[in-house]
Amino acid sequence: KHIVVIPGDGIGKEITTAAVKVLKKIDEIYHIGLTFEYQYAGGTAYDKFGTPLPENTIEAAKKASAVLFGAVGGTQWDSVEPALRPEKAVLGLRKALGLYVNLRPVKVQKELCEYSPLKPEIVTGSDILIVRELIGGIYFGDKCESEIHNGVERAWDLENYSVPEVERITRFAMEAARKRKNKVTSVDKSNVLATSRLWRRTVTKIAAQNPDILVDNLYVDNCAMQLAIRPTQFDVIVTGNLFGDILSDEAAVLGGSIGMMPSASIGELTSLYEPIHGSAPDIAGKGIANPLATILSSAMLLRYSLEEESAACAVEKAVDAALEEGWRTPDLYKDGFKKADTNTMTEVVLQYIK
Amino acid sequence: KHIVVIPGDGIGKEITTAAVKVLKKIDEIYHIGLTFEYQYAGGTAYDKFGTPLPENTIEAAKKASAVLFGAVGGTQWDSVEPALRPEKAVLGLRKALGLYVNLRPVKVQKELCEYSPLKPEIVTGSDILIVRELIGGIYFGDKCESEIHNGVERAWDLENYSVPEVERITRFAMEAARKRKNKVTSVDKSNVLATSRLWRRTVTKIAAQNPDILVDNLYVDNCAMQLAIRPTQFDVIVTGNLFGDILSDEAAVLGGSIGMMPSASIGELTSLYEPIHGSAPDIAGKGIANPLATILSSAMLLRYSLEEESAACAVEKAVDAALEEGWRTPDLYKDGFKKADTNTMTEVVLQYIK
Ligand SMILES: CC(C)[C@H](C(=O)O)[C@@H](O)C(=O)O
Ligand SMILES: CC(C)[C@H](C(=O)O)[C@@H](O)C(=O)O
Numbered sequence: 001k002h003i004v005v006i007p008g009d010g011i012g013k014e015i016t017t018a019a020v021k022v023l024k025k026i027d028e029i030y031h032i033g034l035t036f037e038y039q040y041a042g043g044t045a046y047d048k049f050g051t052p053l054p055e056n057t058i059e060a061a062k063k064a065s066a067v068l069f070g071a072v073g074g075t076q077w078d079s080v081e082p083a084l085r086p087e088k089a090v091l092g093l094r095k096a097l098g099l100y101v102n103l104r105p106v107k108v109q110k111e112l113c114e115y116s117p118l119k120p121e122i123v124t125g126s127d128i129l130i131v132r133e134l135i136g137g138i139y140f141g142d143k144c145e146s147e148i149h150n151g152v153e154r155a156w157d158l159e160n161y162s163v164p165e166v167e168r169i170t171r172f173a174m175e176a177a178r179k180r181k182n183k184v185t186s187v188d189k190s191n192v193l194a195t196s197r198l199w200r201r202t203v204t205k206i207a208a209q210n211p212d213i214l215v216d217n218l219y220v221d222n223c224a225m226q227l228a229i230r231p232t233q234f235d236v237i238v239t240g241n242l243f244g245d246i247l248s249d250e251a252a253v254l255g256g257s258i259g260m261m262p263s264a265s266i267g268e269l270t271s272l273y274e275p276i277h278g279s280a281p282d283i284a285g286k287g288i289a290n291p292l293a294t295i296l297s298s299a300m301l302l303r304y305s306l307e308e309e310s311a312a313c314a315v316e317k318a319v320d321a322a323l324e325e326g327w328r329t330p331d332l333y334k335d336g337f338k339k340a341d342t343n344t345m346t347e348v349v350l351q352y353i354k
Numbered sequence: 355k356h357i358v359v360i361p362g363d364g365i366g367k368e369i370t371t372a373a374v375k376v377l378k379k380i381d382e383i384y385h386i387g388l389t390f391e392y393q394y395a396g397g398t399a400y401d402k403f404g405t406p407l408p409e410n411t412i413e414a415a416k417k418a419s420a421v422l423f424g425a426v427g428g429t430q431w432d433s434v435e436p437a438l439r440p441e442k443a444v445l446g447l448r449k450a451l452g453l454y455v456n457l458r459p460v461k462v463q464k465e466l467c468e469y470s471p472l473k474p475e476i477v478t479g480s481d482i483l484i485v486r487e488l489i490g491g492i493y494f495g496d497k498c499e500s501e502i503h504n505g506v507e508r509a510w511d512l513e514n515y516s517v518p519e520v521e522r523i524t525r526f527a528m529e530a531a532r533k534r535k536n537k538v539t540s541v542d543k544s545n546v547l548a549t550s551r552l553w554r555r556t557v558t559k560i561a562a563q564n565p566d567i568l569v570d571n572l573y574v575d576n577c578a579m580q581l582a583i584r585p586t587q588f589d590v591i592v593t594g595n596l597f598g599d600i601l602s603d604e605a606a607v608l609g610g611s612i613g614m615m616p617s618a619s620i621g622e623l624t625s626l627y628e629p630i631h632g633s634a635p636d637i638a639g640k641g642i643a644n645p646l647a648t649i650l651s652s653a654m655l656l657r658y659s660l661e662e663e664s665a666a667c668a669v670e671k672a673v674d675a676a677l678e679e680g681w682r683t684p685d686l687y688k689d690g691f692k693k694a695d696t697n698t699m700t701e702v703v704l705q706y707i708k
Contacts, residue, residue, distance in 0.1 A: 087545050117582050122471045138513060143548040152516045155552035159492060160510035162503070189596070191441050194497035198509035221603040228471050228582065228607050242543070246600060249575040253582050 012070025366424025
């Protein structure tokens with residue numbers, strides 16, 4: 001059970017340190033036999049090795065039972081050429097590890113309802129799992145930065161999906177829904193895009209093979225509306241790479257603080273777990289970052305990569321308990337609560353782990 | 355001053371009838387000399403002529419001073435082959451008339467704040483103009499419904515923008531901002547897409563030629579978040595066809611009722627005005643549809659196509675007055691308000707036109 005930890009840039013080091021403490025405490029109780037190894041990625045890797053994603057990191061990640069990822073990026077790398085920017089580490093790891101699905105649960109806990117921009121009567125009870133295809137679509141299609149076409153300069157990107165790609169992600173969504181509320185909403189733009197029409201045809205075929213799951217289809221523009229008007233209507237949302245990028249960020253903020261939102265990127269060999277928030281260069285090194293999204297990501301790691309369901313629940317319950325007790329990091333702090341820095345919050349969570 | 359009215363399907367007839375009444379009243383006061391002509395589009399046109407967009411409609415629209423459009427679509431045309439579906443009328447008219455920009459103002463009036471899914475302290479004061487490119491990008495790029503590639507079936511769509519296309523829409527956004535708060539936010543996905551990198555390069559060039567306008571750039575996923583967390587930060591948002599489709603629908607619902615949201619699609623020869631809501635087949639023919647989005651679209655028609663600014667303001671003020679007096683169509687009705695059907699609401703607005 002070997003975990004490769006990639007802290008990355010900015011607050012990445014602080015938040016992965018917190019999550020590793022939690023995993024070590026879990027290991028003491030559940031005797032999983034965890035070992036840890038650290039690797040570089042992002043701007044920090046670029047500064048040290050001239051590339052945001054060193055071969056060593058890829059090789060180590062490939063062999064790992066799971067990867068715990070912090071965050072990458074920072075303004076100091078803004079002028080680095082596109083191919084060497086920190087975010088290339090993210091895209092490169094997804095491709096190298098074949099992480100074909102990105103899972104983002106958005107569950108609005110009662111304690112955190114007040115942090116949502118949505119009215120409580122609209123958002124309360126939302127419990128959505130976004131299943132985003134992660135290594136296909138327009139992200140990885142052919143591209144052209146500049147060419148002369150009909151006498152003018154243009155650029156292009158090829159959106160595309162194959163039937164097997166759509167089948168795989170749709171089957172994943174069906175399985176996930178079966179453990180939840182048996183509903184899958186597939187999101188596309190099939191009134192305009194040929195790729196979406198193939199997507200919808202394929203989803204419809206897989207739906208017929210899963211008659212116990214209620215499957216419906218929404219256009220992406222309508223979905224962007226529905227997430228804001230009636231988020232409680234959703235169970236599992238399955239969609240392509242680009243639409244998933246946009247909708248999962250929208251869903252994340254509707255859920256309240258993005259400082260609380262974990263994610264899992266599942267591959268055939270290994271999987272990667274990371275908070276959805278960024279590297280927050282403005283507060284890096286101050287010891288005040290909210291570690292909970294990364295700690296909750298480590299719970300997903302226990303669940304999906306190590307199949308340690310009760311250990312995963314123990315972590316999630318400890319986070320709930322810390323919030324119920326009124327502990328808040330500065331991003332969520334309001335009068336009447338107990339202020340915690342990264343360390344304090346981590347210690348509180350550790351205490352509640354049974 | 356010849357207006358071509360295209361009621362379309364569903365509630366399209368009722369809401370355009372209401373807006374035409376308003377335009378006729380305006381004409382009595384402002385002596386603009388309006389004439390009206392009716393044309394078919396959508397499912398109704400398909401049933402009558404076998405095509406959702408008859409040549410007659412295109413020819414009439416091309417010669418008009420402006421087009422007032424209702425809405426198209428309905429479940430009875432769901433099984434019609436894709437190329438003949440009602441929405442093809444929308445895409446076809448955009449292309450035939452060269453409607454290169456779609457303008458959607460989202461202004462949160464105090465009276466309507468309570469209809470927003472967002473908390474009042476977040477949404478109050480929002481005043482956003484979305485400037486969406488409408489005849490380019492992946493909507494009109496080459497497509498392939500099905501081909502065998504590397505032994506598997508796939509489909510594809512080509513996202514693409516040329517420098518002149520981006521220049522034109524960006525200049526439009528700059529002009530619009532100059533009449534507002536001098537700020538333009540360009541939205542792209544330049545950390546992933548080549549087309550977005552050309553988009554951003556071109557926006558940056560045009561920005562340098564407009565030093566009085568504050569220009570910034572956001573990734574589309576971040577923009578989907580920011581619209582929900584802090585919508586008041588925006589003035590003008592400029593973006594491509596697909597991102598504009600998603601973001602303008604998200605922005606519309608955040609603003610409150612989509613039954614209130616007008617739009618203008620501007621072309622070089624003529625322009626088209628329509629509510630952003632759909633044809634609402636479920637309430638069609640009942641006389642209860644909210645006509646205000648279409649009435650406000652006719653105000654945009656007066657402003658942009660006929661340059662009748664004071665007439666446009668007169669319509670907008672009359673709508674405000676009707677709302678302030680507590681009149682509400684069923685979609686917005688709550689205890690304590692005065693209930694109005696389509697006709698009553700239209701009569702109330704007519705009364706307030708000075
Ligand atoms: C950093 C960026 C390339 C990435 C994406 O667009 O996938 C991010 O937005 C995400 O959602 O993980
Ligand atoms: C009907 C559809 C093709 C259209 C679009 O995607 O542009 C609609 O969603 C809109 O925004 O006007």
